[in-house]
Structures are given as C-alpha cells and as structure tokens.
Amino acid sequence: MSEITNILESLKSIKGVHGAALIEKFGLIKGSALPGWVDPEAVAAMVTLILKASQRATKELEQGQFNNAIIESGKGKILFNTVKENVLVIISTVEAKLGIINLKLSAATQALESLL
Amino acid sequence: MSEITNILESLKSIKGVHGAALIEKFGLIKGSALPGWVDPEAVAAMVTLILKASQRATKELEQGQFNNAIIESGKGKILFNTVKENVLVIISTVEAKLGIINLKLSAATQALESLL
Numbered sequence: 663m664s665e666i667t668n669i670l671e672s673l674k675s676i677k678g679v680h681g682a683a684l685i686e687k688f689g690l691i692k693g694s695a696l697p698g699w700v701d702p703e704a705v706a707a708m709v710t711l712i713l714k715a716s717q718r719a720t721k722e723l724e725q726g727q728f729n730n731a732i733i734e735s736g737k738g739k740i741l742f743n744t745v746k747e748n749v750l751v752i753i754s755t756v757e758a759k760l761g762i763i764n765l766k767l768s769a770a771t772q773a774l775e776s777l778l
Numbered sequence: 779m780s781e782i783t784n785i786l787e788s789l790k791s792i793k794g795v796h797g798a799a800l801i802e803k804f805g806l807i808k809g810s811a812l813p814g815w816v817d818p819e820a821v822a823a824m825v826t827l828i829l830k831a832s833q834r835a836t837k838e839l840e841q842g843q844f845n846n847a848i849i850e851s852g853k854g855k856i857l858f859n860t861v862k863e864n865v866l867v868i869i870s871t872v873e874a875k876l877g878i879i880n881l882k883l884s885a886a887t888q889a890l891e892s893l894l
Binding site: 699701707718723725726728729735738740 | 815816817820821823824827828830831832834835836838839840841842843844845846847848849850851852853854856869
C-alpha cells in the first residue's frame with residue numbers, strides 16, 4: 663500500500679468517517695481509502711464542481727484562492743480541503759464531530775504535503 | 779422594498795457579512811441584498827454548481843437531501859443554506875464568526891419560510 667493510502671486509511675479511524683480520497687485539481691485520483699459503495703470517480707466529479715463554484719467566487723466575488731468546503735446533507739457530510747495542488751475529500755456521517763476531524767486532518771495534511 | 783429583501787438586508791448587520799441573496803433551486807434570483815461589486819447572476823451560478831455537487835453526493839454516496847454548504851477561500855466565506863425550495867446565500871469575510879451568523883440565520887430562515 664502506498665504511503666498516501668496509509669494516511670487516508672488512518673482518517674477512517676475517526677468516529678463517523680466512512681473514507682477519504684486525494685483528488686488532483688483536474689480530477690485525477692491520487693489516492694483513495696473509500697468504502698466499497700463509494701465510486702472514486704463520483705468523488706472526483708464532486709471536487710471538480712466544488713472547485714468550479716469556488717473559481718467563480720474567486721473571479722467575481724474577489725474571494726481569493728480556494729481553501730476548503732463542507733457540504734452537509736440529510737445523511738452525511740463531505741469535507742474538501744486543499745493539500746498543495748490537490749483536494750483531500752472526507753466522507754462522514756452527520757454525527758461526526760468537525761472539531762475532531764479537523765484536528766486529525768491537520769496532521770494528515772502535513773504528512774501528505776511532505777509526500778507530494 | 780419587499781419583505782424578502784428586508785430580511786436579507788438585516789443579515790448585513792452581522793459583522794463581516796457583505797451581503798445575502800435568496801436563489802431558487804433552478805437559479806432564479808428571488809431576492810438580493812448584495813453589495814454593488816457582486817453580480818447576483820454569479821451567485822446564482824454558484825448555487826447551481828453546489829447543488830449539482832450535492833446531487834452527486836445524494837445519488838452516489840447515499841448522503842440524502844442537501845442541507846447546507848460552506849466554501850472558505852483566502853479572502854472570504856460563502857454560506858449556502860436551504861430554505862424550502864430555495865438556497866439562502868451569505869457572503870462574508872474570512873473573520874466573520876460562523877456561530878453568530880448561524881444564530882441570526884435561523885431567525886432569518888424562519889422568517890423567510892413564512893413568506894415563501
């Protein structure tokens with residue numbers, strides 16, 4: 663298993679986290695630790711849409727570069743976080759605590775940055 | 779001024795909030811209290827992209843119906859919140875406190891729901 667996958671797998675130990683994936687800005691899947699019922703291509707497509715929305719924000723609302731995003735739905739949350747030229751996506755239940763995720767996320771982000 | 783616009787204008791009193799808009803799911807602008815430098819059509823386009831991303835999440839990741847989203851960029855935040863068949867968008871600075879915004883938001887959401 664690659665070191666990237668190891669780091670993504672480690673995020674699954676957080677209560678409520680289903681899985682994680684690292685997607686390059688143009689949609690290439692760089693690493694994935696997603697449950698079997700999640701298609702990595704669908705996650706990559708979501709990253710593309712979120713980055714498009716953010717690009718409009720940057721261009722027309724003077725919001726600067728994309729940092730991160732969260733989509734909260736009835737049955738889960740999806741977190742998107744920039745790691746260099748990539749987006750780290752975390753899929754979780756509604757109940758998962760953002761504070762705990764963000765804590766582990768910053769460690770994972772640092773580890774990933776040293777590999778990319 | 780319409781009652782919807784009044785409610786949107788009231789959100790601007792929150793520290794760091796530049797403005798707000800109410801966008802119908804298919805992109806129609808139902809109300810807007812945005813600063814002059816923000817094009818409501820650009821905000822509507824962003825809502826469409828966020829809802830598309832959320833729809834993929836609903837269909838392929840079994841995440842249920844869209845509730846809300848946040849995009850955080852280098853110079854600002856954009857919040858998207860469901861109000862019946864519409865999305866209330868709030869544009870703020872990076873420094874704006876989400877706790878305070880969410881407090882005022884729930885009052886505004888209730889007021890809007892009674893009008894829609």
